[in-house]
Amino acid sequence: MALSNVVETPASGFNFENVCRNVALEGLLQGGQTKAPKPMKTGTTIAGVLCKNGVVLGADTRATSGEVVADKMCAKIHYISPNIYCCGAGTAADTEKTTDLLSSNLTIFSMNSGRNPRVVMAVNILQDMLFRYRGQIGASLILGGVDCTGNHLYKVGPYGSIDNVPYLAMGSGDLAALGILEDRFKADMEMEEAKELVRDAIHSGIMSDLGSGNNIDICVITKQGVDYIRPYQESEYKDKRQRRYKYRPGTTSILTEKIVPLELEVVQETVQRMDTA
Amino acid sequence: MEKRFMDSQIKGVSTGTTILAVTFNGGVIIGSDSRASIGGYYVSSKTINKLIQVHDRIFCCIAGSLADAQAVTKAAKFQISFHSIQMESPPLVKAAASVLKELCYNNKEELQAGFITAGWDRKKGPQVYTVALGGMLLSQPFTIGGSGSTYIYGYADAKYKPDMSKEECLQFATNALALAMGRDNVSGGVAHLVVITEEGVEHIVIPGDKLPKFHDE
Secondary structure: OOOHHHHOOOOOOOOOHHHHHHHHHHHHHHHHOOOOOOOOEEOOOEEEEEOOOEEEEEEEOOEEEOOEEEEOOOOOEEEEEOOEEEEEEEEHHHHHHHHHHHHHHHHHHHHHHOOOOOHHHHHHHHHHHHHHOOOOOOEEEEEEEEEOOEEEEEEEOOOOOEEEOOEEEEOOOHHHHHHHHHHHOOOOOOHHHHHHHHHHHHHHHHHHOOOOOOOEEEEEEEOOOEEEEEEEEOOOOOOOOOOOOOOOOOOOOOOOOOOOOOOOOOOOOOOOOOOOO | OHHHHHHOOOOOOEEOOOEEEEEEOOEEEEEEOOOEEEOOOEEEEOOOOOEEEEEOOEEEEEEEEHHHHHHHHHHHHHHHHHHHHHHOOOOOHHHHHHHHHHHHHHOOOOOOEEEEEEEEEOOOEEEEEEEOOOOOEEEEOEEEEOHHHHHHHHHHHHHOOOOOOHHHHHHHHHHHHHHHHHHOOOOOOOEEEEEEEOOOEEEEEEOHHHOOOOOOO
16 A cells, blocks of 8 residues: 555554563662653643634743753644644653654655645544553644645644644643633634734743743744744743853963873784775 | 543543434434533533534434544444445444444443434434443434433433424424533533434534523523
């Protein structure tokens, strides 16, 4: 089948090889006293809004590992295809890999079939995969895109449920963002108004949720193309780090210098002729 | 978001719901509310579609885990289309219900979804089938399901009459949904009704504020 990479049913059952490996590793590490680091989660605020000419997706940029901010400039809006982008909340590795897999599959499909992928196809592939893993893949996704059938925005839950909606928010800051969206969303908004609405929704999530913070990324998808603005708005609480820690020669004074020549003797010599015919 | 998953018996989004299907003279009406919840206290969608068309004149409505129900109806839709192509004729409602039943029964450990299948076919006309959680298949003249159905068993049993007209049946279904949505916290939103007859399929949406009001509301 030409489209076999996409339509092929994968091997049945779940692949939990890594779980066995992790358990074995934890046992090895000093008899279970050292715990494996907690997976990096994107306790997050992501939002999406359908507007007159396209779709606007927004996300914060904080990734947390337990109580520590692991990444202050995490990219949560993932590329799926030239006309489809996906925001991911949940476990960072899961969202990254799932969207990567989806993107690869859709690229192969486009090449094989000669058609641009549709948002609904991306959603179906995601649903099939997440359902197969019964919620073990912790990925809550917002899929948005523009294709020949129009502008679409979908919500995909970690268990594989999907919902087609005009506006939505997900992640730990979703309630805060949803408040803003419920208040100000109108059907067929202008692009600028929609961008402001998404920015405000993410901002509200950042302010009210500990798991969200730092900068705001916005991705605008229209029929003409994609505008991925990263960052759309920088955090007001940026610290000024020097970042370069190079010191010019002479900063530390040399007190003594001792040179020891290294004596080498030839032990074995082989000659290999290279044929360049 | 994770804390909300913990308390619910159903993992993830669930359609704690009210669904029903009623036969009348010449057709069948299938209806549902439109609320999807997580954990019984967060409404994750006010406008979820629970009436899924599995073939031209056959619909099914879903209850239970949204992910499980959507996956099962997707598989069922494919199998019913395939069956219909092989037989070179529209499928019987009983066949569609059987497909759902097979999927539910064979995977009963993993799945948490129940269905009501209703439709019209040339052999037996309008029919309603229930496929319960464990895979039981039952044919009835009318049936109600979902968490909200417990509040309207009395109403449905008292008010149902065989061979109603389309208008009477619409009124019956609308009232039943309104009463259930009024008492069940995990049912709500708008009322979706689909009228299936030999001629075709008609989708009626009744927004929450246009639903019939009973005393004390």
